[in-house]
Every structure is written in structure tokens, then in C-alpha cells.
Amino acid sequence: MSYLVLARKWRPQNFDEVVGQESITQTLKNAIKMNRVPHALLFTGPRGVGKTTMARLLAKALNCDKGPTDTPCDQCSSCRQIMQGTSMDVQEIDGASNTGVDDVRQLRESVQYRPSSSRYRIYIIDEVHMLSRGAFNALLKTLEEPPEHVFFIFATTEPHKVPQTIQSRCQRFDFRRIPPQMIVNRLVKITKDEGINITDYGLRLLARQAEGSLRDAISLLDQAVSFSGKEIKDEKLNELLATVDRRYLFELSSALINAEPKKALKILDHVYERGYDLKQFLKELIDHFRDLMVVKFIDDPSRFLDLSQTELEEMKKQASLASEESLIPIFEFLLQAEDRMGRTEHPKVVLELVLVKASSIKPMLKVEELIGELQTLKKELLSGKIRIDKDDFELMGGPALDSPAQGDAGASGGNLKAEASVEQKTWLGFIEFLGKGWPGLASMLKNGRLIGEDNNQIRIEFPENDFCLDFLKDQAEVKKLNELASEFFGRSLKVICTGRSDPGKVSEQATPPGVQREKLQQELLNHPLVQKAVEIFSAKLDEVKVK
Structure with a gap:
């Protein structure tokens, strides 16, 4: 006789031996006891979890000479024939190779005949989703009102491909993947009875590789015995399964x-x-x-x-x-x-x-720790341990204009000056101030570059032949600009606009850009708030940009 693989040798022969599908076995056993077995059942689930096995057990339970019973005897001719796959009244049909309408028509004709020697005629159609649409349609009427001596059991790994018209005529049972520990327990029993020596690591490796399929796990065990004998070493098993140590x-x-x-x-x-x-x-x-x-x-x-x-x-x-x-x-x-x-x-x-x-990910603070550090910083700010002046952050390409003392403010600029807070007394603050009422002037000044202040004169440099420079040299515009600057800064000021090629320009009097940028960068790095942020985030400043 040819070798019988372990997966077939250890196929469950009663409901109690089925692993990992307790809810389904209990439901079917109760249905048999109460004579409430539906005429059409649909078993769905992954490969190797017991769908076909359960269908055979149900057929055996229904046709047992001592039944219907949830504990078939395995001794009567009907039980033995079903176990051997030779029963004339239990037909297993491969849906993948019998997909056409003609195949279903033959099935419809055969259901009319009474069982030859058993109590019921049972049709088990595996991979039922492979049937064609025409075949499904031809099956509908028979499936809805079958003869009283007929049961249909469908099995599929892809239930979404089975038409809803078929599913609605069946009682559906969803088989789940078998937990790894249950697979290990079953393998322990098999290896003990078969005289196979394997480590606990090896058993768990087989269970992991099976991915919830008990049949796959037993097949891998069978393969491992063929590869290394009944003494299965971990190294040999890793080599066979191509798994990593x-x-x-x-x-x-x-x-x-x-x-x-x-x-x-x-x-x-x-x-x-x-x-x-x-x-x-x-x-x-x-x-x-x-x-x-x-x-x-x-x-x-x-x-x-x-x-x-x-x-x-x-x-x-x-x-x-x-x-x-x-x-x-x-x-x-x-x-x-x-x-x-x-x-x-x-x-x-x-x-x-x-x-x-x-492996280059830098360790990060937990959110709770970060919040705690920020709360500590907040307390230090409120308590006055760290003093911060917003003027410290007005670090621009040109020097800031000094703010006058509160008593130096002119009466004429009272209303407009109230809108400009003390921390805005810089050139950028002045342009923002102009944007509220004189957006045209603000837009013109943005094209220029602040050179500095000398003797109450604010000097602005524009590119040569710039349209904005010509516009701002108009006497009316110059007068308006001087008035607004005096009003904003609270003292008498004049705005002098020059071109880069003008002999009267004062660019040479200003601090060289490179030196000025380094100075501003150093001021920023030494600021207490920046140093505190670096401490909290365990960070370092890679680059400082000065606009």
C-alpha cells in the first residue's frame, strides 16, 4: 500500500477531534440532536482549517446506522464507506473542474433518485466559488426546494465570489484560523504517537509557518521527517523552511x-x-x-x-x-x-x-516629559526668572530704530500712534503700520533696503533706475512719508531715498552685511529663550538664517 501522509492519517474522525472550531462543532452537534440540520450549508474560511473534514463528519453523522447522531460509530458500513471515500450516497464534487451548466444539470437529475443504501444523499461541493454564473443559476431552484432526502454542503475559501442568491439559501458557517498554540498542542500529540523528536522551538516554528492552517503544519512536519528523519534538529528545520535563525x-x-x-x-x-x-x-x-x-x-x-x-x-x-x-x-x-x-x-x-x-533615529522625549518641560518654562517666565523682550526677536538685515521715551511723543500723532505698540518701533513695524492706511507707500518701501538712521534721517537704498525710487522722490510723496514717519516714531524724522549709483548714498557708512549677520546670529544664539528651547529638546542649531 502507498504511504498515507500524516495530514490524511490524522484527519479528525469525530466532532470532538476538530481543532479550533468549537462554536461550529457545537452548533452542528446540537442541530443533529434537535433534528434541525439545514438542507444547505456553506462552509467558508482559509485553507486547511477543517471545512471539508467537517462536511464529511456531518455526512457521517447523518448517515450512520445508529443515527442521525453527533457521535457516529465508525463501525457500520455507511461510516466506513464515507471514511474511505467510496460511499455512493455521499458525493464529493470539485467545483474547480465541474464548473459548467451541464455538470449542474447532471447533478439536478441525480438528486431525484433515492439513496442507494444510506439514509440521505449528500453532495459536498468543494471550491464552490469556481462554478460559473450559469451553473449557479441552474442550481438555484434545486437549492431552494430540494428533495427531503438531499443535503448540500458547500465549501469555499472565497465566499465573496459566491452569489448572494446562493448564500441566502444556505446556512453559513465561517471557519477561523486556528490559533498557533492549538496547532502546537495537536503537533505534540502527533509527534508523540509517531515517535518523532522535535524541540518546542521547532513545533512553534511549524505553527508560525502554517499561518493558522493545521493541515499545512502537519504537512510541514511530514516534510521535515522526510528531510532529517525522526530526530528533527532546529538547524535542519531552519534550513528546510528557509527561515532565519x-x-x-x-x-x-x-x-x-x-x-x-x-x-x-x-x-x-x-x-x-x-x-x-x-x-x-x-x-x-x-x-x-x-x-x-x-x-x-x-x-x-x-x-x-x-x-x-x-x-x-x-x-x-x-x-x-x-x-x-x-x-x-x-x-x-x-x-x-x-x-x-x-x-x-x-x-x-x-x-x-x-x-x-x-538605526539613525535620535531618541525623542515623551510627550508627557515635553509638556512638563514647557510647563516649567512657563512658570519661570511668569516668575521673572527669565526675562524676554520681544524687541530681541526683531533681528532684521538693517538696524532697528530707537523708540522715543514715552514723554517725547507728539500730540499730533496720538490716534495713529496708539495703534502701533512699543515693540513695533522698527522699520518693519513702520511698513506694517503704513500697510493699514497707505498700502501703496508700504509696497514701494518694501522694494528698498534700510541703510540706517543718521541725524534724524532714515536712509533707504533702492536699485538703480527703480520705478519706486522715482515715485518716492516726488515732493508730495516725500512730505507725506516724512509726516507719517514722524508720527509713527514720535519724533521729527526725514526719509531719504537714494539709488545705489547716487554719490550721496551712505551704504559705506552702514555695518558690512557679513559682520552684521554674524552679530545678529550671535545675539540669537545667546538669547535665554533659545538656550532654554535647545535644553528642553536636546537639540542643536545647525543653521541660523537672518532676513
């Missing part, structure tokens, strides 16, 4: 958390030299950081993670060294790399770039 995952994640890009690149290079698939390596690294975040944010992470106790303790130790603010950006970098890896012909270069970026 978890030691590399812990070392690389530690390098990323501790901001060690050189170490991260060395580990990646070693992984690459060992021949590991980089896309698979990135997938496992993402899963590793996902586990780290679960450990970091959840008090009892064991029920959310498929890890041995040793791995869980090591994961907790590593998570304690990482801040919440650093884990999330690293995780996002890795997810972005996964998207890019699928579109590039240079996966190693992409992964190297991402690892350098992820």
Missing part, C-alpha cells in the same frame, strides 16, 4: 534600537552571505518588531504571541530597553521597505538603506 533577529533589532548602524549592516551582510532570502528575512524582522510592540504595550502578552517561554523572556528584556517612541518609527521604516522590496531588483541595497535610516 532567531538569533539574527534579536541581534539586528538590538542594533536598531541602540542606534548602531554599523552593527546592523554587518549583521545583514552575514545573513546575506548565509544565503537567506532577504524578503523572507525582512518579513520575519517585521514580525519580530510586531512582537516587541505587543510585549511593550500589553501587560500579559503571552496569549497574543506564539513564543516559547525562553523567547518571551528575552523579548521582554529587549522591549524594556526600547522606548515606545523609538519602536514605532522603526516599525514604519520596515513596513515601507517591504513595499519597496517588491518593486526593486536590488533588495539588499534597499534593506541596507532602511536599516541605516532606522
